[in-house]
Amino acid sequence: MGLFYPGRFLIISSILIPLNLNNLIASQPLNTSPGKLGYNISIRPVYYYVITTERDGVENTERTINLRARVGISYHLTNNLTFLGRIAMRLSSNQEKFRFLLDSYTSGSGSYPAGTSTVDEFLLIWELTPGMKLTAGRFQGRFPLMGLIPKGVDRYYGSNLAISHTDGIWMEWDGSAKWRLHLIASHNSTAGSSHAARSPLRFDESRAARITGFANIQHRNTQGKWAQREFSISVTPQNFYRDGELRNHIVFSTRWMYRPAFSISGEEYLFGGELGFIPVAPRPSDAGFQIDDDRLMFGGSAISWQLSAYINNVFEHHRLGILYGQSDPHWLVSSSFAPNVTMAEIRYRYTISSWIHYEFRFRLRDEIYRPLNANRTRKIFDFYTRFTVSF
16 A cells, blocks of 8 residues: 555645646647657546446445656657657555566456556657558557547556557558548467456467457548548457367457437537447357356357447536447456446546536446346446546
């Protein structure tokens, strides 16, 4: 616990800062001149209140104070070549110890645990042409459903308190005036993936599983009625067993966000959804859920989906959003959705200034399928309140 006291000081300070806006330090933008060093700092204190009703009916309550802090630098070697580096730290009032890790993989949920610090960005960005960019190193490749509650069924890094990354190469290409193509080749360690990859997905049986290929195509015009239109495919060869054979893990996902043209007093409305599909997935029993396959909607396949709606600027600088989603027991590659979970969430944000905002969230999660050996499904209700300070 003693290791948490510096973090506790940062949490208290960050919560008190907004009480006197006259004392705020002006945001420092990154310096884009070649040969000059820029920086960015982000501090996020979060208070959590969680009530868990276990499968045997026992109810547990937990209250924690948490903090994520990130410090990044940028150095523009030339007009077309930029270096970025960042250190991230995650603290919690219930952590047991604090350590610095420099691993090539994370836990199955896709994040380092509380009490951890690491380098979560270390990369070079090379702008080959005005419409093509190449990134190499350790980076954040995020492809969630957009909005106030960003979540993804496949690739989404660094949500809320999470510390995560991927190691590889990323190409972005504006192939036309309407479409942008993303191609990512990411490295997997024999001990696991830096992206969310829960058991029984494994990377030590085949050399082919050391590389995950990801492709995304997105519509570039986000100012019209369609705020988001995307399609993605992710392939990890030979990284799980089914019927005694090593199988390829292939994920298809699509995201759409619609912006209606109507408005009463300047507010903005958004409605969207995401759907993910895995043609051949591990069995739920292999993933730790004793569920008969005939209870599943798609048998050997797996799906994950979400729907969300938002109202922005009903009052100036205020945003409100709701989200509902589900993930099959054998959907194992999302950091936003745990397997076998249905989730409902409501979130509110007040933007205090360009570099500080406040949020609170209510969320309810329930298991979709009751395991064969359980009396009931597990239910988790949680509430958080947080500030995010960036400069």
